[in-house]
Amino acid sequence: MPVTKLTDRTLKALKPPSSGRVDHFDRILPSFGIRLSSTGAASWFVYYRVDGQQVRDIIGRYPAKGLAEAREEARSKLRLVERGRDPRQEDARQRASEAKRRAETFGAVADQYHAAHLSKLASGEELWLRVQGDLLPA
Numbered sequence: 001m002p003v004t005k006l007t008d009r010t011l012k013a014l015k016p017p018s019s020g021r022v023d024h025f026d027r028i029l030p031s032f033g034i035r036l037s038s039t040g041a042a043s044w045f046v047y048y049r050v051d052g053q054q055v056r057d058i059i060g061r062y063p064a065k066g067l068a069e070a071r072e073e074a075r076s077k078l079r080l081v082e083r084g085r086d087p088r089q090e091d092a093r094q095r096a097s098e099a100k101r102r103a104e105t106f107g108a109v110a111d112q113y114h115a116a117h118l119s120k121l122a123s124g125e126e127l128w129l130r131v132q133g134d135l136l137p138a
Helices: 008-013 067-082 087-103 106-116 124-135
Strands: 021-026 032-037 042-050 053-062
Touching: 032 067, 042 067, 053 067, 053 087, 067 087, 106 124
Parallel strands: none
Antiparallel strands: 021 032, 032 042, 042 053
């Protein structure tokens, strides 16, 4: 478990291990780091405790997520832990609200309207074709 000050320069200089994986911890934010595997994959992580259990939370892949962004996300997760909240539950809540928001798009409402109302009308299919042609593409 090497501890180094993670910078863009040190990240480029890190070499993957010959076998297995190795964690490099950050000197600036001690529970934060990057895991390198022998395949060359690299992922950001942060350790914290929730209800007495140690949790290793994966933040994202390097280089898709940069150092500054990953470090800030780790800090926000640690702030949640300091307030007695579980970051994994907060992430799940956020994903659920995003899925709900996406489900309430015009297309989803139009599909529900088609199934519940237009399909029962004699001219329903003609109206549905107009909706599909005119409104849904926009």
